[in-house]
Amino acid sequence: MRFHSPAIQYFHAVRRTGSIRAAARVLNVASSAVSRQILKLEQEVGSPLFERNARGLTLTTVGEMLARHVMNVLQDLDRFRSDVASLSGTWHGTVSIACIESLTESVLPDLIASHRGRARRVSFTAEVKGSSDVLEALSRGEADIGIAMALRHPPDLRQVALKRFRLGAVVAREHPLARGKTVTLTQCLAFPVIHALPELSIYHLLQPLIAQLSETPEPAIQANSIDLMRELAARGVGVAFQTQLGIGRLSRDSRLVFLPLDNAGSPVWSDLGIYVRAERTLPAYTESFLQELVRELGERERQENAAYPQIA
Amino acid sequence: MRFHSPAIQYFHAVRRTGSIRAAARVLNVASSAVSRQILKLEQEVGSPLFERNARGLTLTTVGEMLARHVMNVLQDLDRFRSDVASLSGTWHGTVSIACIESLTESVLPDLIASHRGRARRVSFTAEVKGSSDVLEALSRGEADIGIAMALRHPPDLRQVALKRFRLGAVVAREHPLARGKTVTLTQCLAFPVIHALPELSIYHLLQPLIAQLSETPEPAIQANSIDLMRELAARGVGVAFQTQLGIGRLSRDSRLVFLPLDNAGSPVWSDLGIYVRAERTLPAYTESFLQELVRELGERERQENAAYPQIA
DNA sequence: ACATGTTGATGCCGTTTCGGCAACAGTTAT
DNA sequence: ATAACTGTTGCCGAAACGGCATCAACATGT
Numbered sequence: 001m002r003f004h005s006p007a008i009q010y011f012h013a014v015r016r017t018g019s020i021r022a023a024a025r026v027l028n029v030a031s032s033a034v035s036r037q038i039l040k041l042e043q044e045v046g047s048p049l050f051e052r053n054a055r056g057l058t059l060t061t062v063g064e065m066l067a068r069h070v071m072n073v074l075q076d077l078d079r080f081r082s083d084v085a086s087l088s089g090t091w092h093g094t095v096s097i098a099c100i101e102s103l104t105e106s107v108l109p110d111l112i113a114s115h116r117g118r119a120r121r122v123s124f125t126a127e128v129k130g131s132s133d134v135l136e137a138l139s140r141g142e143a144d145i146g147i148a149m150a151l152r153h154p155p156d157l158r159q160v161a162l163k164r165f166r167l168g169a170v171v172a173r174e175h176p177l178a179r180g181k182t183v184t185l186t187q188c189l190a191f192p193v194i195h196a197l198p199e200l201s202i203y204h205l206l207q208p209l210i211a212q213l214s215e216t217p218e219p220a221i222q223a224n225s226i227d228l229m230r231e232l233a234a235r236g237v238g239v240a241f242q243t244q245l246g247i248g249r250l251s252r253d254s255r256l257v258f259l260p261l262d263n264a265g266s267p268v269w270s271d272l273g274i275y276v277r278a279e280r281t282l283p284a285y286t287e288s289f290l291q292e293l294v295r296e297l298g299e300r301e302r303q304e305n306a307a308y309p310q311i312a
Numbered sequence: 313m314r315f316h317s318p319a320i321q322y323f324h325a326v327r328r329t330g331s332i333r334a335a336a337r338v339l340n341v342a343s344s345a346v347s348r349q350i351l352k353l354e355q356e357v358g359s360p361l362f363e364r365n366a367r368g369l370t371l372t373t374v375g376e377m378l379a380r381h382v383m384n385v386l387q388d389l390d391r392f393r394s395d396v397a398s399l400s401g402t403w404h405g406t407v408s409i410a411c412i413e414s415l416t417e418s419v420l421p422d423l424i425a426s427h428r429g430r431a432r433r434v435s436f437t438a439e440v441k442g443s444s445d446v447l448e449a450l451s452r453g454e455a456d457i458g459i460a461m462a463l464r465h466p467p468d469l470r471q472v473a474l475k476r477f478r479l480g481a482v483v484a485r486e487h488p489l490a491r492g493k494t495v496t497l498t499q500c501l502a503f504p505v506i507h508a509l510p511e512l513s514i515y516h517l518l519q520p521l522i523a524q525l526s527e528t529p530e531p532a533i534q535a536n537s538i539d540l541m542r543e544l545a546a547r548g549v550g551v552a553f554q555t556q557l558g559i560g561r562l563s564r565d566s567r568l569v570f571l572p573l574d575n576a577g578s579p580v581w582s583d584l585g586i587y588v589r590a591e592r593t594l595p596a597y598t599e600s601f602l603q604e605l606v607r608e609l610g611e612r613e614r615q616e617n618a619a620y621p622q623i624a
Numbered sequence: 625a626c627a628t629g630t631t632g633a634t635g636c637c638g639t640t641t642c643g644g645c646a647a648c649a650g651t652t653a654t
Numbered sequence: 655a656t657a658a659c660t661g662t663t664g665c666c667g668a669a670a671c672g673g674c675a676t677c678a679a680c681a682t683g684t
């Protein structure tokens with residue numbers, strides 16, 4: 001099904017790879033063919049689309065505009081394909097997800113497993129990144145669905161849903177803090193703390209709060225893996241922080257205890273956003289999974305906020 | 313700027329004209345060329361796109377899906393073009409509007425005139441239709457912006473704004489009703505009434521209310537032109553009904569009086585919706601006009617509701 | 625400083641695709 | 655029945671495309 005001009009596809013490949021020859025390799029054509037199509041495009045648009053650096057190509061402003069158009073075309077072509085396929089009963093395609101680490105513990109594997117159980121012809125691609133990288137991948141058309149911290153998102157993305165989960169401390173069962181029901185930041189800082197590195201969203205949640213306290217925190221450990229931090233906490237190394245989303249596994253892990261964090265009497269929220277490219281209609285199978293994702297996250301939000309009722 | 317496969321453009325022309333030979337004439341190519349491209353498309357999609365009737369071609373289900381995709385592609389191409397043009401200072405294009413008759417009296421001419429004064433390179437196409445035809449034209453990609461009665465709109469359209477205006481009676485200055493400040497439907501039905509035909513939105517607003525009354529209305533006039541109805545009222549033929557939007561001209565027309573309608577103590581609202589194709593990003597100049605349109609209608613809504621303050 | 629590898633662009637040439645002309649079979653209206 | 659219309663199909667010239675070899679410009683490594 002190749003009813004779009006080769007120039008479109010070649011341009012797309014060059015943009016992704018950043019090089020004409022690399023694009024030619026991916027497309028299984030001669031580099032001269034690719035080069036010519038790009039030149040022809042530039043002539044028809046009337047303006048250069050790439051800046052020729054010695055080491056490859058970079059998009060110009062006009063190039064970025066065309067890239068946006070081409071992404072819209074190709075993504076909508078995918079949707080059309082899926083529409084036709086679903087008409088004849090076949091229901092297949094690939095859902096590409098970019099998300100932050102909090103999801104990998106139980107939400108995402110549960111959902112994908114359950115979905116695969118029902119629709120076996122749908123494949124998945126999941127890539128774990130930092131929040132800003134998630135949004136960037138989405139903007140570049142490298143993912144269909146993105147889950148990230150709900151910060152300001154670029155206008156070319158649409159926030160499908162916003163779910164909030166409580167941030168809390170994770171400590172070993174024997175830890176002194178484990179005797180309470182909740183903890184304050186000040187209480188935690190009295191013990192060794194396992195800090196998140198800036199790549200993790202938790203860092204951006206806690207840093208402003210810690211900065212408010214005048215105390216100098218005890219020397220601590222820093223890490224960029226939620227899994228690692230949790231395992232460290234389980235070994236009694238210190239206090240780790242994480243979103244309540246990891247609670248699914250925690251409840252099965254007898255070594256650990258989750259304590260919702262209180263700051264000045266009110267909970268500390270971690271806002272999770274589900275994003276999609278705005279200028280786009282999703283294929284049916286992607287839309288279907290998206291709905292399940294939103295529903296599931298809403299369900300977890302409800303469950304967990306019921307388990308730890310809000311104070312204020 | 314023709315970087316899309318000819319098949320796309322040919323398909324689009326065939327869909328609009330409903331015939332291969334007619335499309336060929338529009339495209340200035342031989343009909344054989346068009347026929348071949350369509351056949352090639354059908355072969356690549358793996359399914360017929362048109363039903364060949366002896367008198368022309370009709371879209372199949374798959375054809376309609378492709379039509380949607382092609383519309384998305386071509387409309388987004390327009391947007392891309394306008395983006396590039398606005399980058400180099402040029403700001404030109406055509407805004408195509410489909411709307412119901414209520415707008416033609418003052419809102420639309422005022423807006424277009426004012427906009428043309430500032431951006432002379434932007435042209436306009438306006439087509440007056442019934443509400444459902446407006447939505448249909450929008451769905452078919454024959455218009456950029458649609459203004460219609462806010463009924464249930466198809467899912468491929470997006471309601472940009474919703475403004476409500478009071479429905480009222482229009483009578484000659486010498487009419488007995490002109491002595492009051494407002495009127496009820498029962499009061500009106502005591503006089504000869506100029507009814508709207510079903511093609512006009514006013515019909516669908518008033519019919520349910522009239523049906524509620526058990527009285528048999530006096531034999532009356534029916535018409536499908538707001539202008540005609542108003543002129544009839546001016547000549548004392550009877551009571552006409554229209555949206556408060558026509559008030560701009562009314563105030564300049566000393567022969568007529570507008571009386572807001574009351575039904576069971578509450579106003580009768582006419583909901584006006586502004587629509588746009590959902591799967592689409594508008595060109596900059598279209599978006600700009602759309603914003604002005606929404607603002608202007610909002611302004612009129614505010615003004616007129618202030619002039620005739622709500623009762624309940 | 626020199627050699628090597630990589631980048632994008634170009635001239636040449638065979639292949640593929642496209643479009644125009646004319647003729648065809650089928651349906652509809654007069 | 656005639657005439658006007660529909661979409662389709664061979665045939666052929668023109669345009670576009672892709673592959674190969676080659677070039678100049680730049681970066682990297684020795």
